[in-house]
Amino acid sequence: MECEICLEAFDQAARVPKTVPCGHTVCLQCLQRCERRECPTCRTAYSVAPESLPKTFALLKLIEQREDSRLSRGWCSDCRAAAERRCLDEHSLLSLKAAERRLKELVPAGALQEAAALLQDVQCQGEEALHALTLLSAPSWDIALRAGGRQLNGTLANTDNPLIKALWVVVARSATLTQDRRAEPNPPPAAARPPAAALDPPPAAARPPAAALDPPPAEAPPPREVDVGDLSLSDPGARQEEKAAALQEAQGVFASIEK
Numbered sequence: 001m002e003c004e005i006c007l008e009a010f011d012q013a014a015r016v017p018k019t020v021p022c023g024h025t026v027c028l029q030c031l032q033r034c035e036r037r038e039c040p041t042c043r044t045a046y047s048v049a050p051e052s053l054p055k056t057f058a059l060l061k062l063i064e065q066r067e068d069s070r071l072s073r074g075w076c077s078d079c080r081a082a083a084e085r086r087c088l089d090e091h092s093l094l095s096l097k098a099a100e101r102r103l104k105e106l107v108p109a110g111a112l113q114e115a116a117a118l119l120q121d122v123q124c125q126g127e128e129a130l131h132a133l134t135l136l137s138a139p140s141w142d143i144a145l146r147a148g149g150r151q152l153n154g155t156l157a158n159t160d161n162p163l164i165k166a167l168w169v170v171v172a173r174s175a176t177l178t179q180d181r182r183a184e185p186n187p188p189p190a191a192a193r194p195p196a197a198a199l200d201p202p203p204a205a206a207r208p209p210a211a212a213l214d215p216p217p218a219e220a221p222p223p224r225e226v227d228v229g230d231l232s233l234s235d236p237g238a239r240q241e242e243k244a245a246a247l248q249e250a251q252g253v254f255a256s257i258e259k
Contacts, residue, residue, distance in 0.1 A: 001062060003027040005040050010063055017056040021046045025056045075099040081150055124172050132172035136165060 002009045003017070005026055010017045015027040022044035030040055031050035038045045046053070074083040075098070078091035087093060094102060124132045135141065140157040158164060171177070 001059060001066075003030055005030040010059060012060060012063065017059045018050065018053040019056045020044065020053060025059060075102070080148075119166050119169070122169055122173055124169060128172050131177045132169055135168035135172060 003015060003026060004024075006015075006029065008015055008027065008029075010027055014029050017025050018028050018031055019025055020031075020039040020041075022039045022042050024039050024041040026040060028050060031053070034040055034050075036045070037047065037050070074087075074096070075081075075094040076083040076087040076091045077094060079087060083091070083093050136158060138158060140155055143152075143154050143156055145152040156164065158168075
């Protein structure tokens with residue numbers, strides 16, 4: 001995808017593709033170099049500045065997809081890692097095929113055979129044996145490799161593949177492994193105990209004074225008025241019932257009436 005005028009590849013900066021009113025697509029740099037505001041392909045005039053012409057977004061999308069494809073299948077020799085977007089214009093990139101050739105140069109076929117012979121003499125002892133058994137016993141391991149501000153994450157499952165078993169033995173033998181206690185699961189924290197005030201029952205209502213609980217004393221019946229003179233002047237044998245009733249109602253007086 002290149003400009004028909006300068007034969008340079010379109011990009012998203014100086015050579016961004018622009019759509020001229022006639023329908024042709026020309027890079028911005030070629031339009032700015034023209035003395036007149038006309039399409040360099042068909043000489044059709046236009047009135048706005050080249051910078052104001054609309055971008056060819058369909059072509060820009062294809063350019064972005066091609067860059068993403070290059071990133072996902074490229075190796076940056078300067079960063080010594082998989083290429084990023086900033087590597088496209090600033091660094092030296094290797095294609096996937098070139099990266100495979102580079103790997104064969106670093107690890108030739110004979111090196112793997114040599115390593116297989118060395119593995120026969122590799123033995124883990126003491127703490128190394130404990131680490132090797134730990135690596136071989138787990139169903140899988142989450143791996144995080146860090147170097148130079150970069151990190152590679154992955155998961156490696158334990159299988160019957162002898163290469164994986166040999167890998168764990170080499171790691172236990174060659175690497176300095178430490179167990180991170182923080183990775184162990186912790187029991188759930190106990191529920192917070194409510195404050196003491198929430199546990200204590202509410203205080204009982206103040207007991208009213210005893211005087212407020214006792215019923216008021218019953219009112220004494222009004223004293224019965226008795227005409228003593230009238231009863232005493234009567235004949236001793238007369239009016240016996242009235243005299244007995246008067247004596248019973250009188251306080252502190254006990255009488256025995258003989259009939």
